[in-house]
Amino acid sequence: MARAQRDEDDLFMVIVLAEALGVPNPVSYHTVELLPVVYDEVHDWHRRMGMDRSPLEHVSCC
Known part of the structure; x- marks a missing residue:
């Protein structure tokens, strides 16, 4: 159940960040x-997506 919730949250994140x-x-x-x-x-x-750095130029979290 936790993995399914995490997968759903990841999909939500992609939808929200799609334009960026x-x-x-x-x-x-x-x-x-x-x-x-x-x-x-x-x-x-x-x-979680396997990216070392944020793919968004305006969000530098690392």
Whole structure:
């Protein structure tokens, strides 16, 4: 159950950060409001995804 929740949270993070990652996001107008909420979780997310550094230029957490 914990792994399923983490996977769902990771998908949510990708949806919210899609525009910043360069992926066209048709609902970016709505997800931009969630960016301040997920900024604290970017470091844990990109480490779980296997990235050494944040893929976002304006978020330097490492």
